[in-house]
Amino acid sequence: MNIIVSTSSKEPIYEQIKLQVQRSILSGELHEGDPLPSIRALAKDLRVSVITTKKAYEKLEREKLITSHVGKGSFVAEHSDKLLAEKRRHLIERQLYDVIRESRKLGINESELQEIFKILCQEVTE
Amino acid sequence: MNIIVSTSSKEPIYEQIKLQVQRSILSGELHEGDPLPSIRALAKDLRVSVITTKKAYEKLEREKLITSHVGKGSFVAEHSDKLLAEKRRHLIERQLYDVIRESRKLGINESELQEIFKILCQEVTE
Amino acid sequence: MNIIVSTSSKEPIYEQIKLQVQRSILSGELHEGDPLPSIRALAKDLRVSVITTKKAYEKLEREKLITSHVGKGSFVAEHSDKLLAEKRRHLIERQLYDVIRESRKLGINESELQEIFKILCQEVTE
Amino acid sequence: MNIIVSTSSKEPIYEQIKLQVQRSILSGELHEGDPLPSIRALAKDLRVSVITTKKAYEKLEREKLITSHVGKGSFVAEHSDKLLAEKRRHLIERQLYDVIRESRKLGINESELQEIFKILCQEVTE
DNA sequence: GTGGTCTAGACCACG
DNA sequence: GTGGTCTAGACCACT
Numbered sequence: 439m440n441i442i443v444s445t446s447s448k449e450p451i452y453e454q455i456k457l458q459v460q461r462s463i464l465s466g467e468l469h470e471g472d473p474l475p476s477i478r479a480l481a482k483d484l485r486v487s488v489i490t491t492k493k494a495y496e497k498l499e500r501e502k503l504i505t506s507h508v509g510k511g512s513f514v515a516e517h518s519d520k521l522l523a524e525k526r527r528h529l530i531e532r533q534l535y536d537v538i539r540e541s542r543k544l545g546i547n548e549s550e551l552q553e554i555f556k557i558l559c560q561e562v563t564e
Numbered sequence: 565m566n567i568i569v570s571t572s573s574k575e576p577i578y579e580q581i582k583l584q585v586q587r588s589i590l591s592g593e594l595h596e597g598d599p600l601p602s603i604r605a606l607a608k609d610l611r612v613s614v615i616t617t618k619k620a621y622e623k624l625e626r627e628k629l630i631t632s633h634v635g636k637g638s639f640v641a642e643h644s645d646k647l648l649a650e651k652r653r654h655l656i657e658r659q660l661y662d663v664i665r666e667s668r669k670l671g672i673n674e675s676e677l678q679e680i681f682k683i684l685c686q687e688v689t690e
Numbered sequence: 691m692n693i694i695v696s697t698s699s700k701e702p703i704y705e706q707i708k709l710q711v712q713r714s715i716l717s718g719e720l721h722e723g724d725p726l727p728s729i730r731a732l733a734k735d736l737r738v739s740v741i742t743t744k745k746a747y748e749k750l751e752r753e754k755l756i757t758s759h760v761g762k763g764s765f766v767a768e769h770s771d772k773l774l775a776e777k778r779r780h781l782i783e784r785q786l787y788d789v790i791r792e793s794r795k796l797g798i799n800e801s802e803l804q805e806i807f808k809i810l811c812q813e814v815t816e
Numbered sequence: 817m818n819i820i821v822s823t824s825s826k827e828p829i830y831e832q833i834k835l836q837v838q839r840s841i842l843s844g845e846l847h848e849g850d851p852l853p854s855i856r857a858l859a860k861d862l863r864v865s866v867i868t869t870k871k872a873y874e875k876l877e878r879e880k881l882i883t884s885h886v887g888k889g890s891f892v893a894e895h896s897d898k899l900l901a902e903k904r905r906h907l908i909e910r911q912l913y914d915v916i917r918e919s920r921k922l923g924i925n926e927s928e929l930q931e932i933f934k935i936l937c938q939e940v941t942e
Numbered sequence: 943g944t945g946g947t948c949t950a951g952a953c954c955a956c957g
Numbered sequence: 958g959t960g961g962t963c964t965a966g967a968c969c970a971c972t
Contacts, residue, residue, distance in 0.1 A: 450947060465671040476959065487949050492960080500752075505824055508960045509956035526670045531680055533663045537656065538681075538688045544652045545591040548685060554657055555664075555681055559674060562664045572757055576971060613972050702962060717923040728944065739964050744945080760945045761972035782919045783932055789911045790933075790940045796904045797843040800937060806909055807916075807933055811926060814916045828956060865957050944972075952964075 439468060443484050451486055455494035463503050463514055464526045474504060474512040565594060569610050577612055581620035589629050589640055590652045600630060600638040691720060695736050703738055707746035715755050715766055716778045726756060726764040817846060821862050829864055833872035841881050841892055842904045852882060852890040 439462045443454045462468045475483065477491040484491070495512055498504045506512040541551050565588045569580045588594045600621075601609065607617040621638055624630045632638040667677050691714045695706045714720045727735065729743040736743070747764055750756045758764040793803050817840045821832045840846045852873075853861065859869040873890055876882045884890040919929050 452947085461669050465669065478959080487951095489950090490948065493947090495960090506960060507823060507956085509958080510823075511959060526672060527676075527680070530663065530667045530670065530672060530677070531684065533666065534680060535684050535688070537659045537663055538684050540659065541656045542688055543587050543591060544656065546652060546656060548689065550653075551656070551685070554653065554660060558657065558661050558664050559677070562661070562668055563674065571759055571762070576760075578971080615972060619971090704962080713921050717921065730944080739966095741965090742963065745962090747945090758945060759972090760970065761943080763944060778922045778924060779928075779932065782915065782922065782924060782929070783936065785915045785918065786932060787936050787940070789908065789915055790936050792911065793908045794940055795839050795843065796908065798904060798908060800941065802905075803908070803937070806905070806912060810909065810913050810916050811929070814913070814920055815926065830956080867957060871956090945970090947967100947969075949967075950965100952962100954960105954962075956959075956961100 441480070441484060443486065451484075452490050452493035452497070455480075455484070455491060456497045459494065459498055460501075460503060464522055464529070466522070468514050470514055470516050472514045474514065476511055567606070567610060569612065577610075578616045578619040578623070581606070581610070581617060582623045585620065585624055586627075586629055590648055590655070592648070594640045596640055596642050598640045600640065602637055693732070693736060695738065703736075704742050704745035704749070707732075707736070707743060708749045711746065711750055712753075712755060716774055716781070718774070720766050722766055722768050724766045726766065728763055819858070819862060821864065829862075830868045830871040830875070833858075833862070833869060834875045837872065837876055838879075838881060842900055842907070844900070846892045848892055848894050850892045852892065854889055 439459070441455060441458045443451050445451065447454065459468075459474065468474075474480075474495070477495055478488055481488040481491040495504060495506060499506055499512075502515055502517075504512050505515045538551065565585070567581060567584045569577050571577065573580065585594075585600065594600075600606075603617045603621055604614055607614040610617070621630065621632060625632055625638075628641055628643075630638050631641045664677065691711070693707060693710045695703050697703065699706065711720075711726065720726075726732075726747070729747055730740055733740040733743040747756065747758060751758055751764075754767055754769075756764050757767045790803065817837070819833060819836045821829050823829065825832065837846075837852070846852075852858075855869045855873055856866055859866040862869070873882065873884060877884055877890075880893055880895075882890050883893045916929065
């Protein structure tokens with residue numbers, strides 16, 4: 439798992455970390471029980487404060503994606519593949535829904551939106 | 565043009581106002597030269613600080629969507645329909661692009677994404 | 691609302707604060723929309739770090755008991771009286787359940803437990 | 817005596833062990849002089865560190881519930897049945913007292929609390 | 943003024 | 958070693 443943070447981004451650093459770890463878990467790159475880097479090691483690695491990495495891990499723990507144990511470290515939480523797939527889908531559905539609604543509000547008709555979608559899908563795939 | 569702001573939203577109030585005015589212009593609801601509510605009247609109407617509405621209008625002016633003249637008020641800026649259509653499209657393209665990339669990162673394959681897209685388009689249309 | 695914290699307690703300070711604010715809300719002492727002391731003012735008042743009061747407020751916000759807005763402050767969240775009563779009851783049910791189960795595990799029979807309960811109820815009421 | 821520990825619990829493992837041994841003694845399941853599993857055997861059995869089981873036994877020894885002799889092992893300490901009964905009762909009284917006080921602070925009246933108590937007693941008994 | 947983020951240290955409990 | 962709590966500052970965005 440490679441984590442990259444940008445201090446110039448408007449997005450909080452802890453949020454950037456959280457999102458990237460979440461992605462690695464949801465995509466299946468990380469598996470149940472896999473150890474995560476310690477908050478201190480990660481902080482050192484990313485050159486950010488320990489509190490920042492801790493905050494990211496706290497958020498992940500609240501969402502039941504990881505578990506942390508004093509004296510042992512942090513690990514990918516138990517989960518069923520089905521649950522993971524649901525979470526993945528939910529995440530994208532919500533984002534996609536917002537874009538579609540916004541396009542409607544802007545007066546973009548359905549066929550134009552579908553055209554844009556097709557073109558972008560190809561671009562990303564290439 | 566109806567503007568609604570939520571103080572409980574995590575989005576800054578001035579950003580909420582800015583987005584809704586921008587939408588009304590890009591969608592064609594407002595036309596070139598149409599007068600906008602005065603900064604003070606809008607602030608009173610929305611029960612927010614004058615500073616907040618001022619900030620929203622300043623942002624809109626910087627993006628050349630509106631023009632403000634002391635003593636006269638604010639108006640929808642001149643623009644060609646073509647330019648407007650481009651702006652609309654760019655806005656959506658960028659958002660849609662981000663969602664598609666995110667779905668790839670999560671390991672959602674293209675056919676599943678297209679399925680989600682179809683379903684959501686119907687939902688929104690209904 | 692009077693908040694008292696003990697630095698010598700084993701309970702984290704932020705948890706002590708959180709519990710006392712929660713109590714004031716659940717008991718009806720504080721009402722919907724009532725302003726809470728700012729995290730800075732409370733920190734100064736209790737002579738603890740701003741981060742400590744912030745953490746307490748964050749927890750309360752996550753449990754939808756309060757809402758915080760940048761530039762405005764923190765307030766008791768909207769809630770129905772019914773919901774509040776449910777939360778109160780839930781809180782006590784859970785604690786009481788644990789005690790009753792523990793007493794069973796220790797081999798205390800039901801009549802003895804009921805006797806203890808009666809006596810303690812009187813004590814507390816007096 | 818069956819001991820079960822959960823690494824995901826927020827309660828320290830040594831505390832979990834201590835509580836369960838204590839329970840077995842206070843409930844009368846274990847008698848004066850009964851041998852306890854050795855620190856090492858228990859550690860192996862529970863798959864925890866020897867340091868952890870040692871800490872649990874040390875706590876129990878400090879509370880005079882067990883005695884340890886180098887080279888011989890650990891045993892349930894001498895005690896009168898009367899003393900045991902008192903300890904049991906004190907333990908529960910204290911916990912129950914806290915719950916009753918908390919319910920008062922939340923504004924739950926005595927009759928509601930008694931109703932909750934009755935219902936829960938039945939649930940646990942079933 | 944407010945809350946939100948972040949830093950660079952510290953001490954503690956757990957294993 | 959680990960994570961959990963806490964401090965005493967800082968800067969920023971919002972109102």
